[in-house]
Amino acid sequence: MTDFASRLITWQKIHGRHDLPWQKTTDPYAIWVSEIMLQQTQVSAVVAYYSKFMMRFPTISTLAIATQDEVLQHWSGLGYYSRARNLHHAAQTIMHEHNGEFPQDFVAIQTLPGIGRSTAAAIASFAFNQVQTILDGNVKRVLTRYFAIAGWPGTLKIEKQLWTLAESLLPKTEMVAYTQGLMDLGATLCTRSKPKCGSCPLNNNCEAYKQNLVSTLPTPKPRKAIPEKQITMLILMHGNEVLLEKRPPTGVWGGLWSFPETEATDNFAAISHDKFGISVQIDQPLPILSHAFTHFKLHILPQPLKVIKRLTQAREPSQVWLSLEDAIGAAIPTPVRRILQTLMQR
Numbered sequence: 158m159t160d161f162a163s164r165l166i167t168w169q170k171i172h173g174r175h176d177l178p179w180q181k182t183t184d185p186y187a188i189w190v191s192e193i194m195l196q197q198t199q200v201s202a203v204v205a206y207y208s209k210f211m212m213r214f215p216t217i218s219t220l221a222i223a224t225q226d227e228v229l230q231h232w233s234g235l236g237y238y239s240r241a242r243n244l245h246h247a248a249q250t251i252m253h254e255h256n257g258e259f260p261q262d263f264v265a266i267q268t269l270p271g272i273g274r275s276t277a278a279a280i281a282s283f284a285f286n287q288v289q290t291i292l293d294g295n296v297k298r299v300l301t302r303y304f305a306i307a308g309w310p311g312t313l314k315i316e317k318q319l320w321t322l323a324e325s326l327l328p329k330t331e332m333v334a335y336t337q338g339l340m341d342l343g344a345t346l347c348t349r350s351k352p353k354c355g356s357c358p359l360n361n362n363c364e365a366y367k368q369n370l371v372s373t374l375p376t377p378k379p380r381k382a383i384p385e386k387q388i389t390m391l392i393l394m395h396g397n398e399v400l401l402e403k404r405p406p407t408g409v410w411g412g413l414w415s416f417p418e419t420e421a422t423d424n425f426a427a428i429s430h431d432k433f434g435i436s437v438q439i440d441q442p443l444p445i446l447s448h449a450f451t452h453f454k455l456h457i458l459p460q461p462l463k464v465i466k467r468l469t470q471a472r473e474p475s476q477v478w479l480s481l482e483d484a485i486g487a488a489i490p491t492p493v494r495r496i497l498q499t500l501m502q503r
Contacts, residue, residue: 161303161359162328162335168358169338174200174345178207180337185259185284186217192276193240196293200344206235218257221248229412229488236491238411243271261285282336290323291336292316295343301375302347305364309376383449387456390416391425392443392496393435395464399484399497400433403475409450410490414477416459425462433476437462443499448492459496 174180177200179191190210194203210231214220220228225245232241247269251259259280260266266277275296278289292300297310300319308315328335346353354366365371393400393416401414419428429437443459479487485497 158328158330159326160362161326162331164358165338165342166328166331166334169334169341173334173338173341178204178211183284185261185280187211188283189259189272189280190214190244192279193244193271194235196240196276197237198235202235206232217248217251217259220245221252225406225412226488230486233413233488234491234494238413239407240271242406242412246270247272259284261287263287263289279336282332286332288327288329288332290320290327291339292320292323293340293343295347296323296339298349298375299339299343299347299359302352302365302371303359303363305368305370305374307374307376309378311378384453385456386453387458388418388420389422389425389458389460390418390493390496391429392416392459392461392500393429393433393437393464394461394500395478397480398478399481399500401477401479401484401487401489401493403477412488413493414484414487414489415493416496422458425460429462429464436465438465439463443496446492446495448490455492457492459499461500 177191179187182188191203191207194207194210213231214223214228223245225242228241228245229238232238235241250269251257255265260269261281263277263281266272266280267274272280275291275293278287278291279293281287281289282291297316297319300306300322301310301315304322306315306318310316310319342357342359346357352371354360354363354371357363357366360366365374391400400417402417404410404413404415406412417432419425421428425439426437429435440461440463443461446457446459448455448457481497481501485494485501489497
């Protein structure tokens with residue numbers, strides 16, 4: 158066993174995290190759900206969602222037979238909704254192609270929607286005690302500092318180098334403690350800012366620490382101007398009810414319910430009449446909301462419209478009238494929830 162692995166395992170057993178809800182099981186389904194939720198989301202945000210999700214979908218079969226609306230509703234607010242759609246699709250794949258049993262074969266795990274090499278390795282390590290290496294963002298940070306590797310880790314060249322190094326450090330035993338130790342070290346000590354190098358079990362051989370390079374590694378991603386977009390959300394209100402539209406199954410907020418959108422900044426009465434068969438009175442707009450996505454920033458102008466006359470039912474199957482209370486409990490994006498909360502307080 159390498160000195161790196163030995164020190165990390167010893168540290169994890171004493172100082173690592175041991176009380177997270179998904180650490181108390183070897184059920185691959187429960188571990189899989191946690192790993193998907195933890196992609197690009199901090200542990201503190203995941204814990205509450207995870208518990209509620211597992212109560213509603215305790216097994217692969219319950220997740221597989223659920224509707225996508227139900228799954229997205231229980232994911233609402235966690236973001237990166239393609240994760241939920243992939244999780245749902247993968248559960249159905251497991252039921253149809255693996256007789257409802259989560260596959261143990263490492264290659265087979267990676268064929269499931271939404272599971273890449275690192276996520277598959279985490280599941281295989283925690284659920285099946287397999288010797289597989291992970292390489293998520295935390296681990297990349299640990300390794301670039303430990304070996305003083307310059308260059309943005311997102312490039313193919315640097316990532317390939319990190320995979321090779323990660324594999325060279327693997328122990329043949331104690332995989333659960335080792336894998337968890339990598340995650341814990343990156344999350345609690347070897348953090349992006351203000352790392353606690355003095356408490357790190359690896360600092361005696363960490364090249365970045367010895368060379369005073371910790372603050373400059375990993376090399377940040379080259380900055381590019383983030384595109385910005387502005388839309389108007391039409392808040393069509395009839396008494397205590399609002400009109401929601403189901404978004405297309407893919408893309409931003411795919412499959413979620415949201416307010417109708419337009420890029421127009423006026424003529425809202427004409428838009429409402431032509432698109433929805435509704436007569437409206439235009440109210441004062443709510444404050445602009447800004448929401449950051451991975452690749453662009455969205456500025457939302459919420460425009461309340463008081464409905465004077467409407468059809469008894471929504472014109473399209475993808476549209477629905479809901480009370481404010483029911484709407485806020487639906488599968489909706491975070492900005493829509495914030496708007497609904499504002500409306501309920503008026």
